[in-house]
Amino acid sequence: MERVPILKLGDVLIVSIQIDLQDQGVLALQEDLADAVVESGARGVIIDISAVEIVDSFIGRMLATIASISRVLDAETIVVGMRPAVAITLVELGLSLGGVRTALNLEKGVALLEDRDNARAVAVPR
Amino acid sequence: MERVPILKLGDVLIVSIQIDLQDQGVLALQEDLADAVVESGARGVIIDISAVEIVDSFIGRMLATIASISRVLDAETIVVGMRPAVAITLVELGLSLGGVRTALNLEKGVALLEDRDNARAVAVPR
Numbered sequence: 001m002e003r004v005p006i007l008k009l010g011d012v013l014i015v016s017i018q019i020d021l022q023d024q025g026v027l028a029l030q031e032d033l034a035d036a037v038v039e040s041g042a043r044g045v046i047i048d049i050s051a052v053e054i055v056d057s058f059i060g061r062m063l064a065t066i067a068s069i070s071r072v073l074d075a076e077t078i079v080v081g082m083r084p085a086v087a088i089t090l091v092e093l094g095l096s097l098g099g100v101r102t103a104l105n106l107e108k109g110v111a112l113l114e115d116r117d118n119a120r121a122v123a124v125p126r
Numbered sequence: 127m128e129r130v131p132i133l134k135l136g137d138v139l140i141v142s143i144q145i146d147l148q149d150q151g152v153l154a155l156q157e158d159l160a161d162a163v164v165e166s167g168a169r170g171v172i173i174d175i176s177a178v179e180i181v182d183s184f185i186g187r188m189l190a191t192i193a194s195i196s197r198v199l200d201a202e203t204i205v206v207g208m209r210p211a212v213a214i215t216l217v218e219l220g221l222s223l224g225g226v227r228t229a230l231n232l233e234k235g236v237a238l239l240e241d242r243d244n245a246r247a248v249a250v251p252r
Contacts (some may be wrong), residue, residue: 016133018145018147050131106134110135
């Protein structure tokens with residue numbers, strides 16, 4: 001079974017979804033990501049879906065689950081690279097991606113995470 | 127035809143190869159990357175092959191070609207995430223990946239690019 005590689009860059013894990021994930025693949029990705037967050041102490045998970053042409057409720061649920069798992073592990077999940085057509089389909093399907101933050105691309109996603117870290121640093125001065 | 131997404135982060139383009147590329151896919155990736163380097167003015171291209179289980183002469187040639195194209199466009203290519211078994215196979219096949227720099231993972235690849243930029247800045251003070 002092919003596994004989706006998880007790239008680490010500083011405090012951020014980057015996942016680029018390019019293959020059609022079935023149930024087993026989704027479970028493997030969730031496990032791998034949870035492991036990676038714990039091992040690396042990452043504060044953010046960025047999931048690039050620019051190669052994903054169709055987002056159905058299955059993928060929507062996967063993204064929400066990954067976001068929930070990461071949140072319990074104190075990492076924020078940001079979905080980036082959504083195609084316009086995918087956004088339209090999501091809304092038509094009534095899927096709101098609740099609890100999942102989005103950004104236009106990887107750079108803006110990383111900027112979002114940095115903003116949050118800065119906000120924390122201000123809130124809790126050391 | 128599926129296209130491999132190209133992520134941009136600062137001066138660096140990141141490509142994670144997860145699907146088996148055939149001739150058409152390789153040509154498309156080379157074109158997309160050349161376009162992306164020119165459009166973004168990127169100084170580095172990092173190709174993650176951690177999901178690649180078998181590297182044959184076809185893939186080896188693709189990596190070398192991408193590196194050559196990038197070089198003409200003044201961007202350095204670094205291949206990261208090579209599996210141990212892939213490294214062994216490469217050597218056994220007599221493929222040296224000439225002209226392609228490698229690094230253990232994305233972080234070390236980015237560090238390599240930054241070192242180079244720093245070295246340039248020292249060599250050509252402004």
